[in-house]
Amino acid sequence: MPRLIDPFQRTIDYLRVSVTDRCDLRCTYCLPKGFKGFEEPAHWLSHAEMTRLVGLFVALGVRKVRLTGGEPLLRRGLGDLAAGLTALPGLQDLSVSSNGTRLARHAAELKAAGVQRLNISLDSLDAGCFERITGRDCLGDVLEGLREARRVGFAPIKLNMVVQADQNLDEVDRMVVFAMEQGFVLRLIEPMPVGSTGLATEGVDLSALGERLAARHALLPQVLGQGAGPARYWCSPDGRMSLGVITPMSQHFCASCNRVRLGVDGTLYLCLGQNDQVPLGRMMREGLDDAALTTAILAGIAAKPERHEFRERPQQVVRFMAQTGG
Template sequence: MPTLIDGHGRVIDYLRVSVTDRCDLRCTYCLPKAFKGFEEPANWLTHPEMARLVGRFVAMGVRKVRLTGGEPLLRRGVCDLAASLRAMPGLQDLSVSTNATRLSSMAVPLRQAGVDRLNISLDSLDESCMARITGRDCLGEVLEGIAAASAAGFRPIKLNMVVQAGVNDHEIEAMVTFARQHGLVLRLIEPMPVGATGRSAEGRDLTALGEMLARRMGLLPQVLGQGAGPARYWREPHSGMSLGVITPMSQHFCEACNRVRLGVDGTLYLCLGQNDQMPLGRLLRAGADDGELDAAILAALARKPLRHEFNERPEKIVRFMAQTGG
């Protein structure tokens, strides 16, 4: 079985694919309200082009693919793309990250296309707080989307809550209760200084908070299976509810990094917190054959950085999160 290994000996088996940098929300830690600097649609890879690039990664050892954005459900034909990826020999796990505003009508088509898992952004259960964070009154749509995903048979469904001090950190226990009631996995995430919006978001030390919550709630350490990623998890023995924390700021997990990201234009981003990249989309459109694409991927992985510098150089990454892919 082929294996992709970076210059630091890490196996790279996970690819995140941004199908659009557009989003129908303006979360305060992600995109400025008046942001207009989106990629021109002419530069977006078509679905066949994106499938060809993803296929090279899968042929070389990638086993997990996540479709992201921006908001991936805004991209027309995303279910067709998902189905074409799902059919690739060797791909073991196909997932989607979504804000769920369109999920109520798309949960069943995504499931039929072969998507295995969903990650859903939900930062608050309070309508006014959710509107302040996202720039829209969207809580009802998101909750409908979660219910539709559960009814469509998605398991597990992971809720991603970006915890901001003084904004929504008082809602963590309410979110835990919600996850317990609906059989969901809750993941608390520290905001990252990606772009000016990311730098303006004040986070909490979730390493300490997660351990405190686990002790207080009687949660037991848990190792999740496929797709667990960088989160550390605890499980409630009686309900089965899982709580995870993702801590890029207070306790980074770079030594175990197994992923790279493709932007909507086919740019390969090697690290969220560094500027190293490879223009695979440009090479593809210039007529590169599979061997040339494979060589470019290997050359890029050889220089994948050892770790981010979010704490040492928070000003380094000026692109916004939606431009890289979540």
């Protein structure tokens, strides 16, 4: 079986799968208030269709799959889907990205289904700031979800904080202390100009901020294995907490990109910052067999762009982040 190697000799072994483009929050950098342009449910892949497509990617060497959205816990039967994916021969890592608002009621089910890791969005520990960013007063629900996730055995749990210059920059130190106290992995993320909301968000150079935070909190450089992801990390001396920075704007990591994204309708997105795509869902529903779909996947990977152009052409990606799959 051929492997997924793109024209720049990058091995693609990570697939992010959007199970819905719907979300119960309206984060300022993601979806605009009042947005109604969601994909029609009739176009969503069924669980069986998702499992079929993911199985083709796994057969081609994908070893890591993350279920995303929108907010994936809005999709009914997510535990059943996760259990089906876990059973795929060759899949080594199944994780979920969530905003955490519904995590308390679903954490045990996800753990039982074989989900190994969680990434939870948390942009502020201040209830007012949280509501300004997300559009909802539900910080307590997210914190309850984190407690329940830890209770059922998820470890480590990663927190994703999108740092905005005019919203939550002054919250970063508090978040570092919180992560140290709770033993979480905290990842600070630069916002990207994806859609009009992303374009309107003022980010911060996290390359420099990460170094300052590490020095201030006595964190040590953390050396991770090859292919460990786009973040650069520091860890606490006792090893319980890690701090990472993800810097697509100030210091991009395209040279080591190992991932592609599958939208809820089965569209394969080859780069978060480009418009290249392959309509795998439509092709599957037109009756293509697994061999033909595999050929289409390979052709897509052969056309994967070298890098995003967020700085050179920041306005070219008009779809919103939730429509791509996180």
